[in-house]
Amino acid sequence: MELAGVVGKPNVGKSTLFSALTLTEVEIANYPFTTKKTNVGVTYVRLDCVCKSLDVKCSPKNSLCIGGVRLAPIQIIDCPGIIPEAHKGKGLGLQFLDEIRQASALIVVADASGGTAIDGTLVEPGTHDPVEDVEVVLREFDIWLKEILLRDWPRISRAAEARQVSLTAELCRKLSGLGVSEQEVADALTESGLDLRKPASWSSDNLQVLATAIRAKTKPVVVAANKCDMAEAEAGLEKLRKAGYDVVPCSAEAERTLRLAASRGLIKYLPGDSDFEILDKEKLRPQQVKALEKIRELVIAKLGGTGVQQVVNKAYLEKLGYIPVYPVEDPHTLTDHSGNVLPDVYLVPRKTTPRQLAYRIHSELGEGYLYAVDAQTGMRLAEDQPLKPNQIVSIVSTKKRG
Numbered sequence: 001m002e003l004a005g006v007v008g009k010p011n012v013g014k015s016t017l018f019s020a021l022t023l024t025e026v027e028i029a030n031y032p033f034t035t036k037k038t039n040v041g042v043t044y045v046r047l048d049c050v051c052k053s054l055d056v057k058c059s060p061k062n063s064l065c066i067g068g069v070r071l072a073p074i075q076i077i078d079c080p081g082i083i084p085e086a087h088k089g090k091g092l093g094l095q096f097l098d099e100i101r102q103a104s105a106l107i108v109v110a111d112a113s114g115g116t117a118i119d120g121t122l123v124e125p126g127t128h129d130p131v132e133d134v135e136v137v138l139r140e141f142d143i144w145l146k147e148i149l150l151r152d153w154p155r156i157s158r159a160a161e162a163r164q165v166s167l168t169a170e171l172c173r174k175l176s177g178l179g180v181s182e183q184e185v186a187d188a189l190t191e192s193g194l195d196l197r198k199p200a201s202w203s204s205d206n207l208q209v210l211a212t213a214i215r216a217k218t219k220p221v222v223v224a225a226n227k228c229d230m231a232e233a234e235a236g237l238e239k240l241r242k243a244g245y246d247v248v249p250c251s252a253e254a255e256r257t258l259r260l261a262a263s264r265g266l267i268k269y270l271p272g273d274s275d276f277e278i279l280d281k282e283k284l285r286p287q288q289v290k291a292l293e294k295i296r297e298l299v300i301a302k303l304g305g306t307g308v309q310q311v312v313n314k315a316y317l318e319k320l321g322y323i324p325v326y327p328v329e330d331p332h333t334l335t336d337h338s339g340n341v342l343p344d345v346y347l348v349p350r351k352t353t354p355r356q357l358a359y360r361i362h363s364e365l366g367e368g369y370l371y372a373v374d375a376q377t378g379m380r381l382a383e384d385q386p387l388k389p390n391q392i393v394s395i396v397s398t399k400k401r402g
Helices: 014-022 050-054 093-102 131-150 153-161 167-174 182-192 204-218 233-242 252-263 286-303 308-319 354-361 363-367
Strands: 003-007 039-048 064-066 069-078 103-111 221-226 247-249 322-328 346-349 369-374 391-397
Touching: 003 014, 003 093, 003 308, 014 039, 014 069, 014 103, 014 221, 014 252, 014 308, 039 050, 039 308, 039 322, 069 308, 093 103, 103 131, 103 233, 103 308, 131 167, 131 204, 131 221, 131 233, 153 167, 167 182, 182 204, 221 233, 221 308, 233 247, 247 308, 252 286, 252 308, 308 322, 322 354, 346 354, 354 363, 354 369, 354 391, 363 369, 363 391
Parallel strands: 003 069, 003 103, 103 221, 221 247, 322 391
Antiparallel strands: 039 069, 064 069, 322 346, 369 391
C-alpha cells in the first residue's frame, strides 16, 4: 500500500502531528531537528462502516468498529525536517530527501500562526509567512529531483533526440527509486510544455520545470495548517489558501492530548469526532479539566474538531484515491468461515478489480480465483470490473485463504 509522509521544516509541529496520529513516543521539543531519523507508525483512516446502513452488528478482525465508525489501519511515515539548501546537505537534508522517496503523498505541516522562522527557530507569531513553510519543502525536493535528472542527461537526451531510445522510458528508469510510472512521466512531459523533439537543447531551468511537473504528478500534497488554536493563524490560513494549496486547518497538540486522554479512559473521543465527553471529572485534576475545556473552546468550537483525522483521510481517500471494500466468504450472512460479520475492510486503489482484491487478501486466493459476487445484489462481478466504494464482495476460489 502507498504511504503518506509527514514532512515539513523543523519545529512546525510535525513530530507532534505524527505522535498524535500514532500515539508513538517520538521526541518532541521546541528546537530544530528533533526528528533525526524517519519514524514509521500505524494510524487509521476513519470510515462510515457499512454495518450502520445495513443495521447489522459487525465483528471486525483487521480493523476497529466503534458505534458504526470503522477505523482502518494504515502506515504513515515521519521524515526529518528540511531547511533551505537541504539538497546541498544542509541540516538533515540529504537524509530527508532520500527518505521522502517512500511517500506517495505528502502531508506538509505548516505553522499557520507564523511563529516559526524558515530555519525552524521560534519567532513572534504572525511575523513569518506560512506559505514559505510549504514552498521550502517542495522547492528542495524539486531541486533534488532535477539533480537526479541531470546525471547522464547529455547521453539520454541525445539518444532520445536521435530516436534511439524512448525519453519517457529512460526517465522512468532514471527515477525507478521513486516508483514513478511511465504514464506519470509522459503526463509530466506533456504538462511541462517543453519541446519534446529537442531534449538535448533543454537548459537546467527546463529540467527544473520538468522535475516540478513530475513531483506534482507523483507526490500529491495536503497542507496540515497546524497551530490553528492561535489567534494569528486565521491570517496564515488565508495566505495558504490564496497560494492555491489544499489546506486542512488543525491542532496537532490538541489531538495528541485528546487521544492520550481517551486511551487512559478519561474522556470519550474517537479520532475525527467533533467533540469529546469527560467521563469522570473526579479522575482529573482541575488543571486537566481546564486544559480540556480550552481545547473545546479554542480548537473544536472553531474547527469542528482538531482537523488531524481530516488530514489523514484527505491524504489517503482523496489524494491517493483509496476506497474501502469489505470481503466476506458467505455473501448471505456477510461472514467469514468463523462467523465473524463484516470481518475485514481493505483500502484499495480505485479501479481495483475483484481478482486484484483476491491477490491483495492472499496470493493463493488470487491464484485459484474463479469469480466474485456482490453480496448485496447477489450479482456476479466481471473479472475486470472495478470495485465500488463500500462494496461487500464474496470471492469464490479453488484455493482457501492461507
